[in-house]
Amino acid sequence: MRLTAFAAALAAVAAGVRDSFTYLDNGVIRVGVDATRGGSIGYLSQSGSTYNVLNIHDMGREIQLSFYAGPNAYNPGGKCNYSPWTPWPWNPIGAGDVAGNAGTILNVTNNGTNARVTSIPLQW
Numbered sequence: 001m002r003l004t005a006f007a008a009a010l011a012a013v014a015a016g017v018r019d020s021f022t023y024l025d026n027g028v029i030r031v032g033v034d035a036t037r038g039g040s041i042g043y044l045s046q047s048g049s050t051y052n053v054l055n056i057h058d059m060g061r062e063i064q065l066s067f068y069a070g071p072n073a074y075n076p077g078g079k080c081n082y083s084p085w086t087p088w089p090w091n092p093i094g095a096g097d098v099a100g101n102a103g104t105i106l107n108v109t110n111n112g113t114n115a116r117v118t119s120i121p122l123q124w
Contacts (some may be wrong), residue, residue, distance in 0.1 A: 022110040034111075037095040038103025039117030040064035059102070060124060064094035067121070074123065092121035 003101075021032035025047050032043025041063035042056045055061050073087030096102040104120040 010021045022108060022115055024110070024113070024115050031106065031115075033115050033117055034095070035105055035108055036102055037062055037086040038064065038066075038093075038121060039105055039108060040095040040103075042095075053114065059095035059097065059100070060093065062095045064123075065121060066093045067091065088124070091124045093124050094121045096118060098124055 020036040021043055022033055023030055023032045023043070027047050030043070030045050030049070031041060032052075034040055034042035037056075037059055039061075041054050042054060044054050044063075045051055048094075054063070068089065068091050070089055072089045074090035075087070086087050094103050103122050103124060106118040106120065107116075108117045108118075
């Protein structure tokens, strides 16, 4: 079911429906923070344009926090094993995981000048 919701969110973004984004626009560039993908940056364009220059095909491509360290085979409880990339090190990212599960948003604020997101990343 979560994968279906992810596919629907991805289709909505591709269709230009960005109601899950909060934006900052300084008259030169427009940046969008995606509330459906852990608060990562998923939109970047020239101010006044609708052309998104970012490739957001999957959750590993958005502009986001990413931590990368050991242990090399990080797999607590056998829940993070994705066979094409086994063993994978400890690597939580903001947007979500390889299975399409989004990082949890705890809080989003935007005062028009600053956007702030508090979230819980997931192991890629």
